[in-house]
Amino acid sequence: AQSVTQPDIHITVSEGASLELRCNYSYGATPYLFWYVQSPGQGLQLLLKYFSGDTLVQGIKGFEAEFKRSQSSFNLRKPSVHWSDAAEYFCAVGDSNDYKLSFGAGTTVTVRA
Amino acid sequence: DTEVTQTPKHLVMGMTNKKSLKCEQHMGHRAMYWYKQKAKKPPELMFVYSYEKLSINESVPSRFSPECPNSSLLNLHLHALQPEDSALYLCASSQDQTVGRETQYFGPGTRLLVL
Numbered sequence: 184a185q186s187v188t189q190p191d192i193h194i195t196v197s198e199g200a201s202l203e204l205r206c207n208y209s210y211g212a213t214p215y216l217f218w219y220v221q222s223p224g225q226g227l228q229l230l231l232k233y234f235s236g237d238t239l240v241q242g243i244k245g246f247e248a249e250f251k252r253s254q255s256s257f258n259l260r261k262p263s264v265h266w267s268d269a270a271e272y273f274c275a276v277g278d279s280n281d282y283k284l285s286f287g288a289g290t291t292v293t294v295r296a
Numbered sequence: 297d298t299e300v301t302q303t304p305k306h307l308v309m310g311m312t313n314k315k316s317l318k319c320e321q322h323m324g325h326r327a328m329y330w331y332k333q334k335a336k337k338p339p340e341l342m343f344v345y346s347y348e349k350l351s352i353n354e355s356v357p358s359r360f361s362p363e364c365p366n367s368s369l370l371n372l373h374l375h376a377l378q379p380e381d382s383a384l385y386l387c388a389s390s391q392d393q394t395v396g397r398e399t400q401y402f403g404p405g406t407r408l409l410v411l
Contacts, residue, residue, distance in 0.1 A: 213396060225404055225405070225406040226386055226402040226403050227388075229400075229402075232399055250361070273338055277398070278396045283341060284341075284400060286339060290339055
């Protein structure tokens, strides 16, 4: 079964600074990878996903993620954060042999003025 | 349109009450999901419906009873809940149940408090 690790529980970043959120997965074959964002009291919104092809994926709200097979990673980046990016971010992996979507524990992002 | 709607937004209920949560999607998706999410934790899968039939029950207590009246609608009936059932209940849908390839779209959730 696959597993997902988000090493950073909490990240604080200044508005306008860059942001990188780490995600590592454990899975034998090529995984299906997702990043979701959850604002306080809200549901999960899909930021981007990777299935195959170009390893640099562009998403909504100015986010991008890069799939690195050699490092089993799918890190999320944003060049310049806005106060509205303060939220919980979840990395998730899907497996064609398993009905479950496996979520990481999440990273809380705080944006300071 | 990738919208999943859920009602109500908030629900407070006593341990002897019966209530229902409702979820609706009009994207033509054939798989629908119920998740439970505690604060600062990732969502935990509860049930999966595929083509209006219950396909997965993640060993959820019988006080939670799902129902899929049609392909657009998913209900979660609640009865005799415990305070530890207080959580955010999320509904999601995807084109099909093959999770690996399918993107799940989530609703805004129902915040449930059991007193």
